[in-house]
Amino acid sequence: MLAFFMSSGLFLGWSLGANDASNVFGTAVGSKMIRFKTAAVWCSIFVVLGAVISGAGASHTLGRLGSVNALAGAFIVAFSAAVSVYLMTKARYPVSTSQAIVGAILGWNFFSGSLTDYHSLTEIVSTWMVCPILSALIAIIIYKGVVFCINTFKLGLFSQDLLTRYGLLLVGAFGSYSLGANNIANVMGVFVPVSPFSDISFYGWFTLSSAQQLFFIGALAIAAGVFTYSRRVMATVGEGIFKLSPVAAFVVVFAHSVVLFLFASQRMQHLLIHIGLPPIPLVPVSSSQAIVGAVIGIGLLKGGRGIRWRTLGGISSSWVVTPVIAAVLSFISLFFLQNVFEQEVYRNVKYALTQEAVARIQKVQISVKGLQPFFGQEFANARRLHDLLSTQKMLRAQDLDFILASTKIENLTLSAPQIDSINRQLITEQAILPLRELEGRVFKHRWQLEDALAEKSLYWRPKKDGRNHNANLAKRIDYICNIFRSEGD
Amino acid sequence: MDFQIIKRKLEIGKRIDDFLDNVSESGLLFKLGVDSYLKGNVESFEKKLEDITHTENQGDSLRRSLEEQLFMQTLIPESRGDVLELLENMDTLLDRFKGAVWRFEIECPTIPVEMHKDFSELVECVVNAVEAMVRSTRAFFKDVAAVADHMHKVSYWEKQSDKVSTRLQRNIFRQNDLQLSHKLQLRDFVIHVDQIADQAEDVADKMSIYVIKRSL
Numbered sequence: 001m002l003a004f005f006m007s008s009g010l011f012l013g014w015s016l017g018a019n020d021a022s023n024v025f026g027t028a029v030g031s032k033m034i035r036f037k038t039a040a041v042w043c044s045i046f047v048v049l050g051a052v053i054s055g056a057g058a059s060h061t062l063g064r065l066g067s068v069n070a071l072a073g074a075f076i077v078a079f080s081a082a083v084s085v086y087l088m089t090k091a092r093y094p095v096s097t098s099q100a101i102v103g104a105i106l107g108w109n110f111f112s113g114s115l116t117d118y119h120s121l122t123e124i125v126s127t128w129m130v131c132p133i134l135s136a137l138i139a140i141i142i143y144k145g146v147v148f149c150i151n152t153f154k155l156g157l158f159s160q161d162l163l164t165r166y167g168l169l170l171v172g173a174f175g176s177y178s179l180g181a182n183n184i185a186n187v188m189g190v191f192v193p194v195s196p197f198s199d200i201s202f203y204g205w206f207t208l209s210s211a212q213q214l215f216f217i218g219a220l221a222i223a224a225g226v227f228t229y230s231r232r233v234m235a236t237v238g239e240g241i242f243k244l245s246p247v248a249a250f251v252v253v254f255a256h257s258v259v260l261f262l263f264a265s266q267r268m269q270h271l272l273i274h275i276g277l278p279p280i281p282l283v284p285v286s287s288s289q290a291i292v293g294a295v296i297g298i299g300l301l302k303g304g305r306g307i308r309w310r311t312l313g314g315i316s317s318s319w320v321v322t323p324v325i326a327a328v329l330s331f332i333s334l335f336f337l338q339n340v341f342e343q344e345v346y347r348n349v350k351y352a353l354t355q356e357a358v359a360r361i362q363k364v365q366i367s368v369k370g371l372q373p374f375f376g377q378e379f380a381n382a383r384r385l386h387d388l389l390s391t392q393k394m395l396r397a398q399d400l401d402f403i404l405a406s407t408k409i410e411n412l413t414l415s416a417p418q419i420d421s422i423n424r425q426l427i428t429e430q431a432i433l434p435l436r437e438l439e440g441r442v443f444k445h446r447w448q449l450e451d452a453l454a455e456k457s458l459y460w461r462p463k464k465d466g467r468n469h470n471a472n473l474a475k476r477i478d479y480i481c482n483i484f485r486s487e488g489d
Numbered sequence: 490m491d492f493q494i495i496k497r498k499l500e501i502g503k504r505i506d507d508f509l510d511n512v513s514e515s516g517l518l519f520k521l522g523v524d525s526y527l528k529g530n531v532e533s534f535e536k537k538l539e540d541i542t543h544t545e546n547q548g549d550s551l552r553r554s555l556e557e558q559l560f561m562q563t564l565i566p567e568s569r570g571d572v573l574e575l576l577e578n579m580d581t582l583l584d585r586f587k588g589a590v591w592r593f594e595i596e597c598p599t600i601p602v603e604m605h606k607d608f609s610e611l612v613e614c615v616v617n618a619v620e621a622m623v624r625s626t627r628a629f630f631k632d633v634a635a636v637a638d639h640m641h642k643v644s645y646w647e648k649q650s651d652k653v654s655t656r657l658q659r660n661i662f663r664q665n666d667l668q669l670s671h672k673l674q675l676r677d678f679v680i681h682v683d684q685i686a687d688q689a690e691d692v693a694d695k696m697s698i699y700v701i702k703r704s705l
Contacts, residue, residue, distance in 0.1 A: 032566040156631040157572075157703075158502050161565045246567050 008079035010221040013187040017225020024175035026234040027249035028168040044223035050180025051219035057282035059185035066105040072343040074190040080104040080330035096286030103323030107330025112346035113381030127283040132293025139255035139297035178260035188218035255294035351379040412484040511548035516616040519586040545587040618646035618686040643693040654683035
């Protein structure tokens with residue numbers, strides 16, 4: 001059953017490999033600078049590495065947008081995205097898996113009554129717009145640099161050809177790594193919250209988290225797409241759609257890879273924060289649109305002749321059309337799977353204005369006087385509670401978020417076998433001690449567990465200015481909540 | 490892709506150099522051959538004829554192996570078509586030098602002494618035009634920015650050879666003591682030699698397109 005449900009994600013991965021690998025190696029293979037076999041092997045290796053090593057960043061952003069919490073739901077989300085990609089490709093639209101998956105998640109949010117994080121959605125959509133522009137700018141800078149180098153070092157025809165070949169191979173590898181890191185979230189991101197895998201430690205050297213194992217499988221599907229179907233697409237890209245010289249192709253692929261890497265690298269984000277710059281959001285972006293952006297950048301540098309402005313129009317409309325189609329498809333398919341095939345497409349998350357939750361809310365000076373008639377009442381999903389809260393005029397947006405987080409019902413049961421099953425590579429024995437002290441207790445809300453742990457140990461306590469510490473702490477709490485929740489369910 | 494490709498590229502670069510050496514050498518042999526002919530030094534002329542035939546054969550086999558290598562090993566796929574055409578055209582120049590020397594050997598034209606100076610000057614201009622073309626071709630492979638420095642000289646020498654050729658033809662037809670058949674034979678010789686410079690200029694024109702195509 002698991003394999004069946006994951007098949008839609010794998011199919012999406014396969015189509016991503018078949019289409020987007022051609023963005024990375026298409027021109028090189030089409031212009032016969034690199035043999036297809038060499039390109040396919042390099043592409044597959046680096047896609048897998050990128051996905052497993054750096055795939056988590058963009059996946060978290062998708063997770064914030066909507067946490068698909070049932071396997072059948074994740075299947076439909078990936079399936080709807082894959083079908084939308086297929087339909088849009090048929091209609092000759094410059095389609096992006098990133099846009100399709102976002103639309104499909106929104107469809108799931110509507111269907112399951114989950115709230116959409118509009119902050120994440122704005123972040124994602126604005127990134128789509130920035131992506132081709134940034135790619136064009138980077139392509140212009142790289143192109144200028146390459147021209148300067150060729151003129152300064154007086155490269156001969158054969159030396160230039162040789163360097164271009166190796167250059168194409170290197171940027172192709174970098175591009176594949178970035179593609180894996182940035183786009184694996186589209187393929188496997190929705191399966192992360194429902195991952196059936198547990199973490200594997202390799203003799204204490206390194207640990208493959210359950211998400212990384214999912215990404216590995218997704219990356220293999222991408223690699224399968226590269227080997228089985230990308231050859232044809234590469235030939236079309238190399239010879240037809242945009243006829244680029246090998247040097248220009250090098251610049252375009254390089255710019256595309258840099259953009260995808262920027263929107264996927266957590267290290268880069270940490271570095272920017274460290275030196276006091278605003279962080280780049282980690283969002284899955286469209287590889288094809290980054291390529292088109294870079295080609296337009298070079299076109300503009302050469303005076304803007306020969307740029308097909310209609311392509312730009314197509315890109316802008318796809319920002320809206322693709323997610324809408326995917327969302328509608330996702331919504332309808334979820335309805336069918338739930339009502340016709342009787343599958344659980346989402347795990348219902350209830351909310352309740354419990355005594356403890358109300359006390360917590362009042363403690364931070366949020367007025368809940370208007371909600372008094374509903375104290376003790378349970379709400380079927382986030383939307384119901386949100387609708388009620390929206391009627392309370394004095395509540396600000398952050399107050400709503402706080403109330404929702406405080407009232408979410410988790411029913412976390414800390415039993416001995418569950419505590420024993422915690423991976424010691426992720427959480428040390430010493431950090432598990434406070435959990436043992438709480439053994440046998442049941443926490444209705446997640447924050448109650450957080451407070452109880454913070455009281456017992458510094459390890460579980462958030463720091464005032466510790467952004468990294470707090471982010472890691474949130475990940476660890478997510479991990480243990482998943483373990484304790486499963487028994488409650 | 491393996492490191493064999495570096496070896497192959499070094500090899501092909503050297504072969505192209507050798508081929509261009511042959512073209513350049515054939516021009517020098519042509520000049521020395523015509524000088525020997527004009528001086529009536531038959532032995533030296535025959536030696537030059539032999540040498541230029543050998544050089545032409547060498548050039549032909551080098552060109553063939555270069556073409557084969559470029560295609561079989563998919564080197565410089567983007568510029569391969571241009572490079573092959575360039576090599577073919579350069580080989581035609583080599584052939585024409587050889588053909589001109591052979592024509593002297595076959596027809597043994599009697600060139601009046603008062604025209605020797607102009608004939609030598611015409612040969613000099615033609616050889617210089619081809620030499621400038623050889624330098625342009627070398628630059629095309631090694632430093633594309635330097636191509637223009639040599640290419641304008643091809644046009645210069647072609648114009649010079651046109652001037653000398655016109656002067657020679659006028660002199661030929663104003664010689665009253667020559668028979669018309671003799672005049673026509675000499676005119677054909679002048680045109681045959683002058684056409685080598687014209688051909689060099691045609692190659693230069695095509696090369697300017699290759700250079701534009703290679704410009705980034």
